[in-house]
Amino acid sequence: MRVLVTGGAGFIGSHLCEALLAAGHKVFVLDDLSTGRFENIEHLPDVTCIIDSTLSQDIVRDLVRDVDVVYHLAATVGVQLVVNHPIRTIVNNIQGTETVLQETCRYRRRLLITSTSEVYGKGAREVFHENDDRVIGATHLHRWCYAASKAIDEFLALAYWREKRHPVVIARLFNTVGPRQTGRYGMVIPTFARQALLNEPLTVYGDGKQSRCFAYVGDVVPALMTLMERTDIRGEAFNIGNNEPVTMEDLARRVIERSGSTSDIRYIPYDQAYGPGYEDMRHREPSLDKIREAIGYVPKTSLDEILDVVIADTRKRLQHDV
Numbered sequence: 001m002r003v004l005v006t007g008g009a010g011f012i013g014s015h016l017c018e019a020l021l022a023a024g025h026k027v028f029v030l031d032d033l034s035t036g037r038f039e040n041i042e043h044l045p046d047v048t049c050i051i052d053s054t055l056s057q058d059i060v061r062d063l064v065r066d067v068d069v070v071y072h073l074a075a076t077v078g079v080q081l082v083v084n085h086p087i088r089t090i091v092n093n094i095q096g097t098e099t100v101l102q103e104t105c106r107y108r109r110r111l112l113i114t115s116t117s118e119v120y121g122k123g124a125r126e127v128f129h130e131n132d133d134r135v136i137g138a139t140h141l142h143r144w145c146y147a148a149s150k151a152i153d154e155f156l157a158l159a160y161w162r163e164k165r166h167p168v169v170i171a172r173l174f175n176t177v178g179p180r181q182t183g184r185y186g187m188v189i190p191t192f193a194r195q196a197l198l199n200e201p202l203t204v205y206g207d208g209k210q211s212r213c214f215a216y217v218g219d220v221v222p223a224l225m226t227l228m229e230r231t232d233i234r235g236e237a238f239n240i241g242n243n244e245p246v247t248m249e250d251l252a253r254r255v256i257e258r259s260g261s262t263s264d265i266r267y268i269p270y271d272q273a274y275g276p277g278y279e280d281m282r283h284r285e286p287s288l289d290k291i292r293e294a295i296g297y298v299p300k301t302s303l304d305e306i307l308d309v310v311i312a313d314t315r316k317r318l319q320h321d322v
């Protein structure tokens with residue numbers, strides 16, 4: 001098949017392109033290189049890369065017309081980037097997705113949209129189920145504009161399915177990690193790995209008791225491809241992630257230990273890390289019942305395996321920088 005990946009030069013997008021090529025597809029990438037990097041896909045000479053934004057409706061239309069299916073990953077992501085650039089976050093995420101929905105609907109191309117566990121907000125639950133209520137903070141706290149923008153994307157996608165029978169499926173990703181992810185926009189594991197390898201203090205925000213479950217990109221990408229292949233699955237959202245919670249404090253200790261670092265841990269108040277009035281979630285863990293029942297998804301890679309891979313990748317990149 002001919003496949004378009006928006007955001008294909010990003011961290012998850014580039015892994016998806018690799019897997020699509022390996023499966024024999026012809027791959028097109030649309031990426032404005034705002035956070036994606038050409039280096040992520042330059043080892044894939046068979047990919048056709050168009051450097052532009054999903055806000056460019058004519059470009060999106062031309063590309064969509066020429067492919068069979070579309071994976072829409074392009075978005076402004078990363079807590080640090082979102083709090084620094086809320087306008088860009090809202091406009092890119094809402095208008096970009098609307099454009100992709102309009103054009104894929106026009107040509108009736110099957111579409112997968114990646115969403116995020118952020119849409120659940122700060123609700124306190126043991127695990128988040130797809131149809132749980134969402135608890136989102138006040139509008140003056142910019143962090144929530146990301147969750148709100150992605151939730152609007154979901155509303156819009158589900159409305160396109162309901163009103164126009166547009167074949168679209170939504171993947172809600174929970175803290176996906178792996179090689180090539182950058183810590184520049186706030187993601188914690190690449191940040192800790194880099195700090196540990198440089199023997200700098202690991203910056204744990206808040207009290208460090210908040211927890212997350214980290215999913216390996218090599219587990220997530222096949223799930224995205226299976227959701228796309230299963231044409232009987234439409235107009236629904238699925239959690240994709242892992243079920244191994246870890247507190248940030250414990251994560252920092254494990255990164256130090258596994259990298260053989262001499263770093264210590266430095267606790268940084270949220271205000272200092274992200275500016276005044278920041279709200280974090282204490283715990284975030286997906287229910288994976290729905291995706292397991294639908295496509296048999298079970299995450300295979302443990303946190304320690306993930307950390308070893310990310311530490312090795314970070315070490316390689318630091319040596320390359322030198």
Ligand code: UDP
Nearest residue numbers: 079186187188189191203204205210248280
């Ligand atoms: N975090 C941290 N130190 C860092 C970066 C992040 O302690 O240098 C924390 C952050 O406050 C959050 C967790 O790690 O509680 C996960 O952050 P990330 O930005 O990776 O993903 P999020 O789950 O917030 O989208």
